[in-house]
Amino acid sequence: MTPIPARITDWFTTKGWSIHPHQQDMFDRAMDPATLLIAPTGGGKTMAGFLPTLAELSESAPEGLHTIYVSPLKALAADIRRNLRGPADEIGLPIRIEDRTGDTSATQKKRQRVDPPHILLTTPESLALLTSYEDAQRMFHGVQRVIVDEIHALAESKRGDQLMLALARLQTLGPTMRRVGLSATVEDPDAIARFLARHPDPCQIVQADPGPDPDIQMLETQELPPWSGGGAAYAIPAVLKQIKEHKTTLIFHNTRAQAEVFFHNLWLANDDALPIGIHHGSLDRQQRERVEAAMVRGDLRAIVCTGSLDLGIDWGDVDLVIQIGAPKNVKRLVQRIGRANHRYNAPSKALLVPANRFEVVECVAALEAARAHDLDGDPRGAGPRDVLCQHILIAAAAGPFDADDLYREMTAAGPFADLSRSQFNDCLEFCATGGYALRAYDRWQRLQQRPDGMWQLRDPRAAQRIRMNLGTIQDTDTLKVRLKRNRGGKPLGEVEEAFAATLTPGDTFLIGGQIVRYEGLREMTVEVSRRADRKPKVAVFSGTKFATSTQLSDRILRMFAQPDWPQLPAHTAEWLALQRQVSRLPGRERLLIESFPSDGREHLCVYGFAGRNAQQTLGLLLTKRMEETGLAPLGFVATDYATLIWGLDAVTDPRPLFQAETLRDGLDTWLAGNAVMKRTFRSSATIAGLIERNTGGQRKSGRQATFSSDILYDTLLKYDPDHLLMQITREEAMRGLVDFGRIEDMIARIGDRVDLLRLDRVSPLAAPLFLEVGKVPVKGAAEERLLAEESARLLQEAGLAP
């Protein structure tokens, strides 16, 4: 083992810094094939990753690429470039450090391929793109190290699977490449290590000193939290007080819409005109960059934000994190809290603000979990095959390949270690011919096998289209929002197309903290003006609604089992006590169902605690089953903990409704025509290369000229239901928005221990559900009836007889 070169230790000394133990550890393991560092933010994590690179380059700096740094954010890559330049210059290393992202100019990109820098800072997508060029071998053959930053975040999405396939390719091109992963605190470091390392290489895990425990409290407010909703408007005065008492506060929200509403309310109450900004993924890039720059200069006292600030740039001066709404997931809470106080060895300070009464329970449960270091998370499933299909096409774009070699390479990627040869063959077949039961494309295959057995693109021009459609990030159908001006006004951000469709000129909505008035649609842009004469609607933004994690739900159920609740505020403890008195509290081993009349309708409240998505699915399946058995359901609403169904008749025997077999049968038929499935299909079909997002530079303008992917889905369902993409769609839906896995877990756990309680009126725990938004009418005849009504109305309005 060589010591750290004197030039570098001297540099540390002149800075007055000492080398942290985990930085030394990472240096000592520099020759290992793979190492994972788990460290809190501000722990010198990036330096720990780059130290061996700087050491190796300080001894000799041969031409060519030495280290690739990959981050999930473009901004982070640029930030690291600036932060690395200083030390490199001060140590006196004549090395080139460059970033390469979607924002890099074409000239720069071209030059980088011919003459790469010593250190290249990039994103998973840009790296995958680099591997798709014919000259990838020349660029990567000498690469020594790859550093994957924020690997815990990448591992949560398909971007991570894509990156690991790209690393497998790099490893083939540059066999001496060593891997380093940098991660925030996670519940299962071994899983991340397996994800990172070349299979079956070992991967040591280096744990940095996690620092002192964070100081997390519930925010105390004068006002009681409301019974439902997610706005937390009641907490505005208390939040403003905290902002005044701290230097810089990050205020996290679970959804973009909530962030907009909260920011609006905060601004209305901001009598001292404190500088406060808003930051979320639907805002225009320039707007976001302005807020980031103001933050770096220390101009802002608070930023209202969403997951868009979960990662990335070290803000330095943040001394308080406020989480509005239950955190849904303890791990994310802990990681967000880590954003405060980046000075090592000082505790981070955080406040939780429940948005409603039930979230008080959830926040306390999350707080207890965070203090107990009990993190949650679902095991990562097998690597998704749509991403694999995309990488087969990328390999083909780079040049002819041998199927055996490619299979060996891909199964060396952690997420795909268990991929069978026949699964791989199915994917290859899909890429080549479409993989249909009806073999229609023998003449027009996308990939062809040459006489020598190698696979190649039938039409080499296809390589360009493959590159243009590379990536796993799906844009939903969003429309840009701009101020209306003669020659195109200032861009404000974007909203979902479906939301834009509900607007009529004169409607107002919130975006970027301002109320704007909808003026009209021009080309694919929503034009607005800054007039605000009405109460704004809340824009619908893309972005996931997270479901409460299994572990957190369990914790809440365990809390319910307590005889009393000293840890809860009195109002909430009294509410639970009242529920226990008039009904029962839900438990983990039994399923509680309440049945009661209210407002002339019968209601059924099912406390499954399976998370929002699964409770939603449960609502759809139960109402479908109830319709079949003549129980006349009218609609339902779902939250993270319960589903409330209303209808004409009372349910007296719930057991037949809750048999796993019945629900699974229902799932198969219901899923088939479901919009969630179609959305999932579209996403997988795009990743796998069946549908193109980009064709020849111009983006498809929505669904107008072309037929929608829904038609492809319906066609496959009818004629080829076992097609690879249908298999992938079902797999994805199980864990994503449909989340049927959690329903199955619940049913397996409770067996036939279903308790139906007949009450004469609504119970305390069910009451807030009546106030929930997002009620779902039972479909089927519903849409036809609505259409008939609308037709009659319109005809009458036009003075025509229906």
Next chain:
Amino acid sequence: MNDLTFTFAGHTLRALGSGALWWPDQSLLCVSDLHLGKSERLARRSGLTLPPYENRDTLARLSSDIAHTQAVTVICLGDSFDDLASTQCLNEAERLQIAALQAGRRWIWIEGNHDPGPVDLGGAHLAEHSVSGLTFRHIAHPDGKTEISGHYHPKVRLKLRGRSISRPAFLLDKRRLILPAYGTYTGGLRSTQAAVSELMGVDAMAILIGTHPQMVPMPR
């Protein structure tokens, strides 16, 4: 599927839920824009391999409408094939199915912009065709009177109490009737687009197809 009866140029016609037009007095069934062979053409041109089942699906729906109406005359109103080469690529079963549908009835292929020439399948090939004062042609003529056409794949979007639906639709006014596209792999053009809305008179109506076809004033 239900249908909707309406009057056009003094004739009683029915819009079928499938998107076909049925003229009972003439025992005439008309469908537009089948776009047979679309997936094959895309594979040939771009390398994309979409599910190759749209011919099967389109023909199955057409068979069902023919069986249901027992039409004596069938008019395919142009763009029946995605391009002329597509007719070569129909498989044997598809050719036999078309032949079986043609047996015992009059079958007219109107030429479209995608299929401007004759095809080697049975039936008559015409640029346009008139029956009892109504003219069938692929693309609406600016001066057209009492004409029935296709080409635009019209669609209509309606907002229904917070829900928005978009469906293929027949468009009609005093002078012309435009059919929705019948083929499985066909997109649509909204009635609000200038190409369509400028063609239709102020009193234009739209019939949204589906399980229960519904008539509304055409949104502009």
